[in-house]
Amino acid sequence: MASSCSQALRHHVCKSSRILRVHLQKAWPNRSFVLNSAADQQPAVSSPVEEIVIPKKKTWSKEAVLQALASTVNRDPTASDYRFQDDPYLTPKTSSEFKLFSLSQESGRNAAKYFISTYPKYFQKDYAQPHIPCLMPETLEAQIEEVSEAALIERIQMRKVKAAVDLYDQLQQAGTPVSLDVTNQLLDLICFYGDCDPAQENVPEQRNEETEDVQDEPQTKKGRASKASDKLKAAWKENNNAERIFALLSEPNTHSYSALIRGMVKYGAYSKAFSTYTDLLNNQLKADVSTFNALITAAPEVKEKYNEKWELIVDLLKQMAEQKVKPNLLTLNAVLKALRRCGTVGKSQAFPVISEMRALSIDPSLASYNHLLSIFYKPGAPFQGQTDILQEVMNEVSGKSFTPQDPDDAQFFITAVRICLDTKDIEQAYRVHELLGVGENWRLLGNDFQQNIYHARFFSLLCMMENIDVVLKWYRDLVPSVYYPSSNVMRDLLQVLDTDNRLDLIPQIWKDLKQLGHGNRQTLVEELLTLMAREKQNQEVQETFAECALDIKKMYDTGDRGKVMMSWTAGSLSDLVSVLLAAQRRQDAWEILKLFKTHNRVPSEELLDKFLTCIKESGDVNQALELVQISAGFCLPGTPKLIQRVQQEFLLSEQQKSMLSDLEIQTFNSD
Amino acid sequence: MFPTCCRIPNSALSYSSVISSGEDMAGAAGGSNALFCKNMATSLVRKTKLLSNRAARIRVAKGDKPVTYEQAYHPHHIGHRKGWLSQHTSNLQGEDGAAERVVEDVFIRRFMYGTFHGCLADEVVIKRRGNLLLICAVMIQKLLPSKFYFLIGYTEELLSHFYKCPVKIEMQTVEEKVVYKYL
Secondary structure, three states: OHHHHHHHHHHHHHHHHHHHHHHHHHHOOOOHHHHHOOHOOOOEEEOOOOOOOOOOOOOOOOOOOOOHOOOOOOOOOOOOOOOOOOOHHOOOOOOHHHHHHHHHHHHHHHHHHHHHHHHHHHHHOOOOOOOOHHHOOOOOOOEEEEEEEHHHHHHHOOOOOOHHHHHHHHHHHHHHOOHHHHHHHHHHHHHOOOOOOOOOOOOOOOOHHHHHHHHHHHHHHHHHHHHHHHHOOOOOOOOHHHHHHHHOOOOOHHHHHHHHHHHHHHHOOHHHHHHHHHHHHHOOOOOOOOHHHHHHHHHHHHHOOOHHHHHHHHHHHHHHOOOOOOOOOOHHHHHHHHHHHOHHHHHHHHHHHHHHHHHHOOOOHHHHHHHHHHOOOOOOOOOOHHHHHHHHHHHHHHOOOOOOOOHHHHHHHHHHHHHHHHHOHHHHHHHHHHHHOOOOOOHHHHHHHHHHHHHHHHHHHHHHOOOHHHHHHHHHHHHHOOOOOHHHHHHHHHHHHHHHOOOOHHHHHHHHHHHHOOOOOHHHHHHHHHHHHHOOOOOOHHHHHHHHHHHHHHHOOOHHHHHHOOOOOHHHHHHHHHHHHHOOHHHHHHHHOOOOOOOOOOOOOHHHHHHHHHHHOOOOHHHHHHOOOOOOOOOOOOHHHHHHHHHHHHOHHHHHOOOOHHHHHHHHHHH | OOOOOOOHHHHHHHHHHHHHHHHHOHHHOOOOHHHHHHHHHHHHHHOOOOOOOOOOOOOOOOOEEEEEEHHHHHHEEOOOEOOOOOEEOOOOOOOHHHHHHHHHHHHHHHHHHHHHOOOEEOEEEEEOOEEEEEEEEEEEEOOOOOHHHHHHHHHHHHHHHHHHOEEEEEEEEOOOOOOOOOO
């Protein structure tokens, strides 16, 4: 294509050059060197008679330029999510702030939508050419009032379940026949929503929020998952509208049975679904693909033993073949999902199922791979050398861009990274993360909660397996633009610092911890202090440690705005004192030592020893004496030794000597 | 009788020429006429003021009134020391819709002033890029960020539906109103 283009061009050039030469020859016969230019040399034409194939014009989509531009830009690791304003005051710094800000923005939008739908007459003027339908006010009330089939269709389209059922009843009473199609649509509506009206988007879900309060703060994001399961918990009621309307039908067809069976399976009436299916067979009707999918999903629920479940599924598949119903991707996924509940049978049958479906040209989607991985890697179970399955799956999946075809697609990444975490396989984890960057796959990562889980697991694995430089690189890339780590993950990070002996980074990590809102978690802070106090570092690092330690002390003191107050322990106080002493900050350390008394904690002997050594360097005798008195005040067994040390190492006046000997006698007596 | 002020503005000159011609014609009346004319002339002196521009200007006063950069510079500094508060292409040759843009701008400014009441630190800047209406505002950190986001979501949604085009808000916050000088 391109070559024929260039050939065409060359033909043109040759022709024009010949013309040029002819003119030149006529005009300037003396200037012969011009004629030796490149235009003179004719390029070798491969075949004198050649078809010039004009390539078909390539059509680009409307967003092609934008997509090309977008592909040149990577994610900015210093910016927060695109939803938020680019201002330090308005950027969320913790995961709870993230959720709060995005939800408050959404609720602002809902408030505006409420106004728009309540007063639509102010928003009717249409400036936009071409017309933008989503910016017009939506009509929430049904327009057609009279009792007719058209009104019923309208209410079905507006998803008003109760109104539609009432209208249907009115139609029946009035005697007007309702066509089978419309009745089927009505059945679809009722079975999909389980015979209750879907929650309106603008109305805040107050009922669900009460159940959310019970679940505690670490699970705040579980709220969204619980909402979906709350809706599904609405069980299939006996003799509800769907069954009643179905019974009124004189000749139910495949569609009606399908709607009924799928509704029953969705809302938990599994055995009823199977009995309805036998009805369908008795009426010599054929079922369609979605019916079979629903029945396969319900199969593990009605049988107890693994073999029986599998036999039922095989039975259903055979009937499907008999009725000449072609399976689709959802069938494959339903079978695999059912196999998850079949134990060892699942492991043996999973691969044959996939290969059979491949033979029918059904390609597995990410959901199928997700089910496959869940069959082989049960959470919490020990692994018996099955690590290669994940590798095989990643081989299949790498480099491909997937579109959402099944609701369970979003679980794939979380499952994959969980398996990597459990098997400590960093290579596969990198491949999983790479897959996320291919094409449209980022859409399949799920909502904010699922993204958080994914990143938490990925980062924990990194902390476990990689050295500090790699971990820090990922840390700077992910935190806090994409992921707000929890305190557990931050503790993993501290362990990595410890392992790789980069404790000098602790003050920076402390700053991040404060910003993330983990500055008042007691265990984390105590671990920080222990790490800082453990070894003596060089001078500048020690200075930074001292600053950091004083900052930490402030966190203990101010319990403002109802934050969780931390309480001092002996260990944390000692660590704090050691850090300050190592940085030669005797005055600050002295203040902290006094805190022991106020908070009823007992200092250890090593600490007081260290302190004495430090005091000796400065030669402050009074302070040494006070130290001994503090030690005596706590009735520490090491007091006599301290006294001896003071007597030996310091120059004491008579008064001080007598005080010391008094103390010695006291402690001797108390022993 | 010409008035005895040192400088007569152009509009007043025509006045004085009428009066002088009136005086010539009424020469027979004598003294009373002269008095009449003199009265008119003095009242002319009092009533003629130097007509000055008062648009978008805060006059120099005692020195305790804080004034932002935008308010401190007068409209003739636009393009020299100030930028434009509203940017659109309808004032170019051959483009139409300038009046509609002005009305939209006025509405948007009032809307922002009312919705973010007491939070605006300076005038709102409105930019139009293609279909998009970009409202750039500097706010004082008077509300909690979650409240700001609520109002941002509300404004964007409402104005998008009202003007049938995407509306985005770009917000920057400052701790206090930025004072340029005190007038």
